[in-house]
Amino acid sequence: TVFGERKGRFGHLREVGVGGFVPAVEQEERGTWVVVHLYDPSVDRCYTLDDTLSRLARRYPDTKFIRVRASALGFATKQPSSSSTRAKPSGIRRATRTIREDDDDDDPFGDEKSGFVGRHEDDESERSSDEDDDNVDTDMLPTMLVYRDGELVFNWVRVDFEAGQAGIEELLLRHHVLPTSGAQNNCGLPSDDELFDDD
Template sequence: MSGSTENEELPATQTGHKGVIHDWRRFKLESEDHDSIPPNKRELLRQMSNPKSRNEDKQEKVNRKMSMQEYEMIQEEDENCLRNYRKQCMQEMHERLSFGPTFDTVFELESGEAFLEVIEKEHCLTLVVVHIYDDGIKGCDALNNCLTCLAAEYPSVKFCRIRASATGAGERFSDDVLPTLLVYKAGELLGNFMCVTKHMNEEFFATDVENFLNEYGLLPEKEFAACPDEVENADVE
């Protein structure tokens, strides 16, 4: 059959990368006159003869790289939000389930009734440390100062103090047994230390009182009680 080159059907082409290159070369050799090339071949030849410039490819890679950077930034922000959320959940869990209420000061008990109430009605998970003291007794002021420091480091422990004369049982707490430390939990007496300063050096500090109580296992782990920043980096599965 006769007919113009324009009406000829496009020969079957090879597939794949090498096939496209072979077709392009064949189109170029077959057609010396650009106008005689069929439109479909002409378009293919144009596309194959004018690939993207290196600058365009480079710009495309930059754009792709920027997109990846943006994705990584978003991912990092999500991880920070998740970490903060986990920290908040950990703190709430410790407060509500593990350690009950939290405190940050030493409470002054004004009467024997207040003394009994803090022992019997405090949260069952709360450790209560009561310092029975009196004015002018050696070691009492120093111990009060030490408990003030420990109250800040152990917020899950309720530190209290009461004058011996205010307990309603002053005869039991004479000067020779002061200062006295009593430790309770859920209404149960865990520790009864009379003249506690005898177990320490003449000059003692909060760490000495802390070590003394820890010898009897009467203080919680400081890292949980104080809720340190290490919790932020902890992995929660």
């Protein structure tokens, strides 16, 4: 292990496609928190949240952090015949209810175990995903879902507003998603945040 990093089961923000979403959320040990970032690649504030979640994943390696395109899950899709938006927070209460059985082969992000992320230019599922991105109401993003034991516990639409000035880490600590002792196991050395703090 690299000096200063904690050992844990996870330790990074991992992208999953529609086929990997249900296993990523439901097939964990009891009591494991899974933080899911629903994003769209065209939204800058989603990249900001990715940076924050990547840092948190390294600091709290026993919490699982994943991200998935909102369009892959059909979240916040615009109705084709009107300008209204259909958010699906109640439809993702249980992860298995959101994914159709025939979508298992649509995961364009490769094999989870090998860490390989592959894309094929002629991949039909990827083209349809790009088309679906145009139907996502980006005003609802970034959205963050938090699961435990396969059940949706928290659903924060525009989590950046919800977190406010205190930030995402404080929001997750306040709701006991992150262990309060997680950042303290640093061999007595200050964290990166403390090193570069001007106070």
